[in-house]
Amino acid sequence: MTITLIGAGNVGYHLGRRLHKKGWTIRQVFSRKLANAELLATKVGAHAIDDLMALDAQSDWYIISVSDDAIGQVAQQLSKIYGMQDKLVVHTSGAASTRLIAKYFKRAGVFYPLQTFSKNRKVKFRNIPICVYVKRQSDEKILLKIAKTISKTASAVTDADRAVLHVAAVFVNNFSNHLFHIGQTITEKEAVTFDLLKPLIQETVLKIEDQTPLAMQTGPARRNDTQTLKKHEAYLQKFPDFAQLYNLLTKSIQDAYRR
């Protein structure tokens, strides 16, 4: 099973390195920016390429890790390369449909590592759930087998369920991270150190290891502590955008306990 990686962004970079580390052979790495292709290719012992048409059809598996908007176009271009018809071609996106690839390839699929990646940060790949989906049933075994060499959690997940996971991932990751940013903005505006809040942030996550977030909720919205809610509203007049979020999130918490 040899691999061609198309895209050397955050996901391609970490996934490529992990596959390489677990003994899989990566032959070619494509990026529109040659420097990016080279950065990754050097680390995984592959050949760097910045022209899609220079890719060859010698690999068994093609992984497309480009922005969602570009997947369809890349798949189309890939399909024009001689000898590609029977290749297994997947993308790594949480939100994009398998159809973008299935339009051009019989053996289309998805290989989605459910995690947030930044190039300058190592992640424990073993803990990252890999969501696999394929058009041709016999390919499922192949992708799950590979997924299990790089992660302890590999699951077959339909397009519809992956879309649900991706929306939920935006809430739990992107939006939470933005709330941390708001916390930092508020404290640093008043010259209070954000570090004082970090143990609280850690505990927020540890709490839901074995309890539901609903059961673990605390704070003025949960307690209907109107005095404190009013104080916070008054304070947040300094930050009108944050005030709007504060009100909507407070209302949403209160609704959750009315159900």
Add this chain to the structure above:
Amino acid sequence: MTITLIGAGNVGYHLGRRLHKKGWTIRQVFSRKLANAELLATKVGAHAIDDLMALDAQSDWYIISVSDDAIGQVAQQLSKIYGMQDKLVVHTSGAASTRLIAKYFKRAGVFYPLQTFSKNRKVKFRNIPICVYVKRQSDEKILLKIAKTISKTASAVTDADRAVLHVAAVFVNNFSNHLFHIGQTITEKEAVTFDLLKPLIQETVLKIEDQTPLAMQTGPARRNDTQTLKKHEAYLQKFPDFAQLYNLLTKSIQDAYRR
């Protein structure tokens, strides 16, 4: 330094046990519900009381851990007990002013452990920042000294700064936790396991240990990936409240990168 604990809720329970464990003597524990007072009193070797007027003035330090709305009233009642005039009296609230106590006591203060507590969950108290504030300067040394026996981070924090920390704490803790609840609601509605999202949630927090949340942001809002944003909006028609939050948080992220 002997202690009387007034209130045996989440904060009083954990703080009382920690002080006891570090060798401080707790003499009396008050709760309106005798069972709660007894639960804690047994664990810290104190006497349980359910009538405020049955408290005595034999302790050096009085810790009021009741709901914000009740602090003023409790302080007033406490001040009627003979011999209480010169006692050090603090509350443990993030949001309440010191004035609620200072109205009745010269030696008023705050002893605020910046953490989220649930009775059935152990926390590493050593990691919890304790924010101390006192009306009489000489008491600051006393409270900081005690705080340092139970935590590695003890700081003098003014009422104004504590209020700021408390608003920020609501964003990073209560609101993030609610986003986790939304993630669970969405996934479980579709019979997808929420557990698949837990490694992502962990990584969200680990990422900000040494980087700012602003630098660590990823996702469709950050990338201005309009195709995915539209898909998510369409999907969230099933959850109108969540859709409203999704739009406002997306806008807020985009604003953060325009600044």
